[in-house]
Amino acid sequence: MKSLVMERKMELSLRDFPEISRAEETLGPRDVRIKLHTVGICGSDVHYYTHGKVGPFEVTEPMVLGHEAAGTVIEVGSEVTNLSIGDRVCMEPGIPDATSKAARLGMYNIDPAVRFWATPPVHGVLRPTCVHPADFTFKLPDNVSFAEGAMVEPLAVGVHAATKARVKPGDVAVVMGAGPIGLVTALSALAAGCARVFVTDLAEKKLEIAASLSPAITPVHAGTDDLTTTVMAATENWGADIVFEATGAPKAAAGVFQPLAPGGCVVFIGGQADPIAYDAGAAMVREARVENIFRYAHVFPRCVGMLASGAIDVKPLITRKFDFNDSVRAFEIAASAPMADVKMQIELPQ
Structure with missing residues (x-):
């Protein structure tokens, strides 16, 4: 059950990572458990790797990277009705406090309490599975691939x-x-x-x-x-x-x-x-x-719909894919900022 762990600035490893808390992995009634399939490498992931921090967010202890993701639902909470086991999905990685003023005003992306994957102290999803709220998990149509699903986050x-x-x-x-x-x-x-x-x-x-x-x-x-x-x-x-x-x-x-x-x-x-x-x-x-703008709000379903209809085609932007076992090398290459590459993605074992 290896994860891609940023140990510290300029140091990555693929290793078992038991540090992910029990609370993060506990399936709540409105949650789903997802087996990760494809995770994109974002500029913020690379910046954490090369600089150890992004703005005020500093990596002070080992952290799993990755937040542009798609996968398959393997377990559903007791109150989940919109998703089923086997559904292919993409996930919005920022979870706000639903009771906050920002969330109640519809601006949940700027909720100061938002918990965003691969932003300290929250771990990312370059790991086998994750638990995520069903409300922020979106089913992919049959004609939208996992790779395209992982592009929904930057497209948003x-x-x-x-x-x-x-x-x-x-x-x-x-x-x-x-x-x-x-x-x-x-x-x-x-x-x-x-x-x-x-x-x-x-x-x-x-x-x-x-x-x-x-x-x-x-x-x-x-x-x-x-x-x-x-x-x-x-x-x-x-x-x-x-x-x-x-x-x-x-x-x-x-x-x-x-x-x-x-x-x-x-x-x-x-x-x-x-x-x-x-x-x-x-x-x-x-x-x-x-x-x-700061990230996005209320647009994931729109993005999935445009990919499904062909209104937007992100496939030409995916310029390189890596096997999960090559994740460290993938980040080393991404950090060198190759001029010919736009989006690199990592595929996890299935």
Whole structure:
């Protein structure tokens, strides 16, 4: 019953992990027990591995990694009626306090008490099984694979961003960053109604993948092309209706208002380790609306529905898969940030 354990910064091991508490593994009446099948490697997982912390969350004792997951229900609680043994599912990894003010207002993702997989002190799911509330577990249709199911979690970020942007049919958008979150945001923007999406990055291969996703996506190389010039030339000098910042890079984030149209919206997705430069004057003269997102809320069923219907196809984003026994090597490769890879996933033994 091995798990992928982050022992400390830059040290991983595959080993038995009895430290997972009895409370975490006890099946409640509204819970299901899930055998994990596929788990994606997220940038936050890698950041914990390479830096030992993400923002205020610091790994001070061994922790199991992984939160982008899909698997099979193997046990159900006595009050569960929406799921059955054998159902293929994906799981929303953040569990709020249902009695909190944030949860009662519908903003459960920003509940300070939320317990999120692979965020200290909560263990992740690169392990054989887990127990999870049925209310945050979603059945996968027959035509949605485990690999696609494990992509629902990052896709939820893009869908939440497009929702906060209030996309209108025919909008022009810019996505800064062609990593996994940037590309699912581009797909979400198109699904929400954007007529055209410009995607910018420094990695040529990632831009090629972006361009292959839709003829409505225009790649812009951040090292050789000027984003603002390109967008203005394509919009009769008006600019983009929406700019999504998905790089997490201070230099990129500082320029979000330059390609933005008057009255446009900027959505900050990429997490910033330090304060960024914010051009208040550029925002003011455009009367720009600025939104920030933290994970997602109320979008998992929408994501599953779009994957099932073909409205969004995430399969081209899955660029490499690893066997569970190669998990340590998978993280070592992910930490090297290969330019040609978007999403790496780990498949657990069945």
